[in-house]
Amino acid sequence: MKREVNVAVAGATGAVGVEFLSVLERLEFPVKNLKLLASARSAGKKMKFKGTELLVEEMKPDSFKGIDIALFSAGSALSKEYETHVHQAGAVMIDNSSAFRMREGTPLVIPEINPQDALLHKGTIANPNCSTIIMLMAVFPLHQKYPVKRIVVSTYQAASGGGYAAMQELTESTKAYLQEIPFTPKVLPVDYAFNLFSHNSAMQASGYNQEEEKMIHETHKILRMQQMEVTPTCIRVPVLRAHAESISMEFEGEAPSVEEARALYEAFPGVAVIDDRDTNRFPTPREASETFDTYVGRIRHDPFRKNVLNVFAVGDQLLKGAALNAVQIAELLV
Amino acid sequence: MKREVNVAVAGATGAVGVEFLSVLERLEFPVKNLKLLASARSAGKKMKFKGTELLVEEMKPDSFKGIDIALFSAGSALSKEYETHVHQAGAVMIDNSSAFRMREGTPLVIPEINPQDALLHKGTIANPNCSTIIMLMAVFPLHQKYPVKRIVVSTYQAASGGGYAAMQELTESTKAYLQEIPFTPKVLPVDYAFNLFSHNSAMQASGYNQEEEKMIHETHKILRMQQMEVTPTCIRVPVLRAHAESISMEFEGEAPSVEEARALYEAFPGVAVIDDRDTNRFPTPREASETFDTYVGRIRHDPFRKNVLNVFAVGDQLLKGAALNAVQIAELLV
Numbered sequence: 001m002k003r004e005v006n007v008a009v010a011g012a013t014g015a016v017g018v019e020f021l022s023v024l025e026r027l028e029f030p031v032k033n034l035k036l037l038a039s040a041r042s043a044g045k046k047m048k049f050k051g052t053e054l055l056v057e058e059m060k061p062d063s064f065k066g067i068d069i070a071l072f073s074a075g076s077a078l079s080k081e082y083e084t085h086v087h088q089a090g091a092v093m094i095d096n097s098s099a100f101r102m103r104e105g106t107p108l109v110i111p112e113i114n115p116q117d118a119l120l121h122k123g124t125i126a127n128p129n130c131s132t133i134i135m136l137m138a139v140f141p142l143h144q145k146y147p148v149k150r151i152v153v154s155t156y157q158a159a160s161g162g163g164y165a166a167m168q169e170l171t172e173s174t175k176a177y178l179q180e181i182p183f184t185p186k187v188l189p190v191d192y193a194f195n196l197f198s199h200n201s202a203m204q205a206s207g208y209n210q211e212e213e214k215m216i217h218e219t220h221k222i223l224r225m226q227q228m229e230v231t232p233t234c235i236r237v238p239v240l241r242a243h244a245e246s247i248s249m250e251f252e253g254e255a256p257s258v259e260e261a262r263a264l265y266e267a268f269p270g271v272a273v274i275d276d277r278d279t280n281r282f283p284t285p286r287e288a289s290e291t292f293d294t295y296v297g298r299i300r301h302d303p304f305r306k307n308v309l310n311v312f313a314v315g316d317q318l319l320k321g322a323a324l325n326a327v328q329i330a331e332l333l334v
Numbered sequence: 335m336k337r338e339v340n341v342a343v344a345g346a347t348g349a350v351g352v353e354f355l356s357v358l359e360r361l362e363f364p365v366k367n368l369k370l371l372a373s374a375r376s377a378g379k380k381m382k383f384k385g386t387e388l389l390v391e392e393m394k395p396d397s398f399k400g401i402d403i404a405l406f407s408a409g410s411a412l413s414k415e416y417e418t419h420v421h422q423a424g425a426v427m428i429d430n431s432s433a434f435r436m437r438e439g440t441p442l443v444i445p446e447i448n449p450q451d452a453l454l455h456k457g458t459i460a461n462p463n464c465s466t467i468i469m470l471m472a473v474f475p476l477h478q479k480y481p482v483k484r485i486v487v488s489t490y491q492a493a494s495g496g497g498y499a500a501m502q503e504l505t506e507s508t509k510a511y512l513q514e515i516p517f518t519p520k521v522l523p524v525d526y527a528f529n530l531f532s533h534n535s536a537m538q539a540s541g542y543n544q545e546e547e548k549m550i551h552e553t554h555k556i557l558r559m560q561q562m563e564v565t566p567t568c569i570r571v572p573v574l575r576a577h578a579e580s581i582s583m584e585f586e587g588e589a590p591s592v593e594e595a596r597a598l599y600e601a602f603p604g605v606a607v608i609d610d611r612d613t614n615r616f617p618t619p620r621e622a623s624e625t626f627d628t629y630v631g632r633i634r635h636d637p638f639r640k641n642v643l644n645v646f647a648v649g650d651q652l653l654k655g656a657a658l659n660a661v662q663i664a665e666l667l668v
Contacts, residue, residue: 150638154488154567154580156490156530156569156571170528171512174508174512175512178505178508178509189614190618190621193620194504194572194619194620195573195618195620196571196573196578196618196619197616197618198614198616198646200614203612203614206634206637207592207611207632207633207635209614216637229636229639230637230638231582231637231639231642231644233488233580233582233632233644233646235578235646237571237572238528238572238573239528239529239571239572244530244569246488246567246580248565258541277541280532280537281523282531282532284524284530284531285529285530286524286525286527286528286529287524297532298532298541298567300541300542301541302563302565303542303550303564303565304484304564304565305563305565308565310565310567312532312567
């Protein structure tokens with residue numbers, strides 16, 4: 001691919017779309033021209049990129065002419081509808097939806113973990129689920145050297161995973177609660193104010209919801225390891241934009257020492273350790289918000305099992321969980 | 335003990351103290367006289383019990399004359415300071431603090447689980463930690479019939495565990511956030527608004543904080559089972575007064591079927607099942623608030639291990655996690 005590329009952002013006005021623009025700018029991605037696409041409803045809006053105002057256009061089948069990379073975050077249905085148009089224009093689609101993640105032949109990539117897979121693409125590369133990305137950023141640095149065989153994970157997921165609408169519902173319902181005004185949820189299944197709930201994706205026959213199944217199957221694909229046992233519980237908490245995860249890892253052999261685990265995390269790109277037992281300082285979503293790293297802390301052995309190590313990880317759902325990871329995939333292509 | 339008893343509440347004006355009064359009333363506990371005790375600062379306040387206004391008195395060594403049962407929730411230091419005075423007055427102390435929980439000879443009781451232990455008391459009965467109670471209410475109904483050998487638990491703990499001050503800091507910091515006003519935390523280590531953090535109890539050499547260690551050691555004592563493996567991660571979430579816990583149970587043999595687990599929960603006093611996969615309805619803290627039951631849902635097998643079953647449990651921290659459990663202990667004595 002060329003040194004400078006023409007980029008389209010599909011779903012530009014959404015919660016992830018806005019972050020695509022900020023990440024392209026922060027990473028100094030070699031953008032030649034940037035095209036902003038959205039639904040007819042959002043067309044005509046203006047968005048800033050590198051100090052210039054750009055007009056949002058309505059996405060149409062011929063929108064991708066001259067485009068090299070199309071960053072999609074417009075929902076599965078539109079990704080499926082537009083994939084052929086993107087390919088026919090000669091562009092590569094990097095898709096943040098779940099549409100193609102498990103499709104054979106479509107790479108599912110976390111650039112720090114399986115960058116080599118990106119190069120095998122046939123026109124589309126899928127961006128993993130946010131909870132999967134943050135979990136694997138906390139598992140892989142150890143797994144590389146100390147093979148992990150089982151992960152028990154409980155998530156503390158932010159509203160942003162449900163887009164702007166969910167973020168707004170969190171703040172609106174909280175305002176109403178504080179003013180003692182009744183609130184009827186419109187976007188989410190329960191009143192979100194000072195409340196948490198089992199992830200509202202569809203429950204599967206297994207008793208696991210879609211979000212949890214994604215964490216299992218995407219892990220298998222990314223690590224190329226079908227036998228990795230993943231036991232997820234996905235919970236939405238009243239936090240705005242960074243996911244936290246309580247992760248228990250069981251190793252094939254003995255677990256690394258806490259000191260070695262810390263060193264492995266510190267040496268891994270995109271991971272930062274916040275783990276100060278003396279001052280009780282560990283990662284928090286507010287601190288992780290709007291930053292690129294996945295933060296790992298509470299690094300400690302299981303009290304009873306030598307081959308188990310537990311950590312607490314936090315990462316910005318809209319950045320490493322979505323827009324940042326997608327733009328990092330684009331960087332692999334340039 | 336007599337049919338009608340004289341009850342003292344120490345720490346009456348605190349978050350748990352207020353609930354003691356409401357629980358004594360709701361359970362129609364046979365109170366003859368009720369004495370409300372607090373620090374000098376709170377003495378003189380008035381509180382309502384069964385429609386009557388009672389004056390809060392300053393707690394002093396001679397406050398327990400004529401008292402049969404003293405419900406304490408005034409912090410470990412005061413429990414230790416006053417225990418002898420309570421005993422000398424001939425009263426039984428039921429203590430919500432951690433002062434005596436692990437002391438040999440002091441029963442640590444969840445009335446639905448080990449009521450027989452209460453009768454072995456030598457003047458003091460300890461009320462377990464809130465997270466321990468809610469976890470064991472979700473473990474014991476199965477454990478009775480299908481022995482559990484390991485529990486991996488991640489908590490989603492409410493502000494109320496830190497008392498009124500923490501609850502107030504949650505609402506105050508959230509109001510400030512929504513009004514875009516800077517907020518400096520006074521009670522908690524981080525800004526709590528739309529944020530979560532590793533439990534702020536002191537970190538131990540093990541890498542587990544005090545709250546987590548309580549969940550391990552109190553479980554051993556209550557179940558009389560030192561070999562029970564408990565792997566806790568305690569996290570405070572921006573919820574006001576009900577704790578949630580993601581619990582993974584490993585059984586000695588095969589796990590019960592989901593149907594049998596549900597039946598065992600439904601048959602257990604103080605536990606209610608909220609588990610509707612079709613409508614994605616599971617327990618939430620808002621729904622559990624101000625109610626007596628521990629709610630269990632997301633009952634499902636591990637995706638990879640036949641001897642593991644996972645659940646999500648929610649209970650009111652101030653009620654089953656504190657005041658209700660203590661008054662239920664008192665009921666065992668009457």
